[in-house]
Amino acid sequence: MKAVEITGLDVRYGAARILEEIAFSAEQGEMIGIVGPNGSGKTTLLKAMSRIVTPESGEIYYNNQDMADLTFRQLAREVAVVPQEIAIQFDYTVREIVTMGRHPFIGRFASESREDHAICTRAMKLASVDHLAETSVNAISGGERQRVLIARALAQEPKVLLLDEATSNLDISHQIEILSIIRRETVRASIISVFHDLNLASSYCDRILLLKDRQIHAMGPPAEVLTRENIRAVYGVDVIVRKHPLTGRPYILLMYDHERGAPQSTRIHILCGGGTGSELMQTLHAQGMQITTGVLNILDSDYLTAKELGIMVISEPPFSPISEESVSILKRCLTEADLIILLNMPIGRGNIENIRVLNGYKEKVVMYGMDSGIQDYSGGEATRLITDLCGCGALRIESIQEMQSFLSSKRLHEKKDKSGMII
């Protein structure tokens, strides 16, 4: 039996269509994250699911019961809602608000039982608001008030819990604590929660529902939905999606606005490895530079960064020496490059060929980050080669800022060369 089943849901506000043909279901115990840009209809979907707005068409079922047939009391036994923020008109205490979560279970003229009282006390403890029990909800902070609403929802012991960015007012430690508590305390309930933070959604949700322009753009496990392509299509931003080393779930790193980096004519080959080149690649790529890199091992983190940025990378399989074919591609890249940046990467027998070939391109080489000493695992050859490059006058740059001002002065110079003003 599905805890939630929604079919053909359309919602309008006046003439404006807000949601179209929304259809999905949720299993018992499942947590679904609703994500999407501002105005995509996330809150409206939760409002339709809690009968705050009436859909134009479509059905919403909770445990096989049509929501339209349920009384408010019956609905409240099925579904608890934690809104973003509510205005509380009266001077209720925290305990009074939390006790409202028990009202659907208390007879019309009865007062709460000892058990109801115990459930509310426990819910307040879980949400860390028990010390505020007798305080007015109007005399506590926004974050505390949000935890009170979460306690009220926990006290309601719902089968379905709807959260509208319920942790957005909380600091990061409370966010994690509350989401973990909600997950633990509602193992049999199905949770449907709006998230702004895609990484939080990825960490906690079994499935993600991604809304775009009134419709479901994608729905499925986080790894299927939170892809670079989907995020670009829905939010219009470029991100890097990596696999979280501990959870194996996707986590998203914001990159930058591509528009800002107008294409530049400068071609740069970056010789890096072991993650030494990732930051520089991202910075220069953001500025629209034409970058190539390699030769890199395909397990190297710089290789992954280059791939994610769509940078041309010369690569070899793991534990393989650099092949003749790769060397000839590398030489072609070095010939075409205006500049070659050599980073302070670990150099061993596997990648020393990258440095040996520089002999023919000394005048284009700039060294980056060498102040911390050469990482020579080649028995001294790498040190000899790099010292030789320094002896030939290769420029040494130590910071991104220095690199950027060097590149902009170089670009200016190139422009003047081309216009013939300075020879």
Ligand code: ADP
């Ligand atoms: P989200 O939660 O994804 O930011 P909402 O569901 O709040 O999106 O809003 C979806 C769209 O509906 C927006 O364009 C918003 O302006 C509009 N909208 C929201 N509430 C109302 C309302 N009460 N009356 C008219 N339009 C509304």
